[in-house]
Amino acid sequence: TMVAINRLRSSQFLHQIKELVHLSGESERKRNRETERMVSQVIDSMRERAEIFVGEIECQKKAIQVLHEFSIPGGLLPLDNIVEIGIVRSEGFIWLRQRKxxxxYFEQISRSVSFAAEITAFIEPRRMKKVTGVKAKELLLWIGVSEMLVDNSKSGNIQFKTHTGISRSFPVSAFVN
Known part of the structure; x- marks a missing residue:
């Protein structure tokens, strides 16, 4: 009977977890829609001061050029369907729009990363901050990446930070294309 009680408790616990995951998934989707709307508004407000590039081939080249210009590995944003890139150099603001x-999956670090259709960041040498549109899978959860910092020392690491304060470091070599 004790085994049956423990199984019942376990199944009730699993049911509660499933409900929480479902509810958090709904609120996550709502937050994502709101974030996407706000990102589009920010991009629209920056347009008149930006250098804007369109077309997949030109945008692909420009994205890699800008990352290298700021000493950020080109493979950090493995995007192959970029249709627009905008740079507001006076603000250090950059956006990338993809078709979808x-x-x-970054094999060298065993991590899945999701890149939204619109990605924004404030860029400076060796650093991207206030990043939107990039999420990394940590255990079973997708967590938004808010900052990427390339270490200037001999360690050759790049540090990723989240809005919640979690940070992870990985070798820069995992992001070189």
Whole structure:
């Protein structure tokens, strides 16, 4: 009977977890829609001061050029369907628009990363901050990446930070294309 009680408790616990995951998924989707709307508004407000590039081939080249210009590895954003890139150099603001969201698995670090259709960041040498549109899978959860910092020392690491304060470091070599 004790085994049956423990099984019942376990199944009730699992049911409660499933409900929480479902509810958090709904609120996550709502937050994502709101974030996407706000990102589009920010991009629209920056347009008149921006250098804007369109077309997949030109945007692909420009994205890699800008990342290298700021000493950020080109493979950090493995995007192959970029249709627009905008740069407001006076603000250090950059945006990339893709045809659709892209999921990518970085084999060297065993991590899945999701790139939204619109990605924004404030860029400076060796650093991207206030990043939107990039999420990394940590255990079973997708967590938004808010900052990427390339270490200037001999360690050759790049540090990723989330809005919640979690950070992870990985070798830069995992992001070189």
């Amino acid at each position: 969201k892209k999921d990518h």
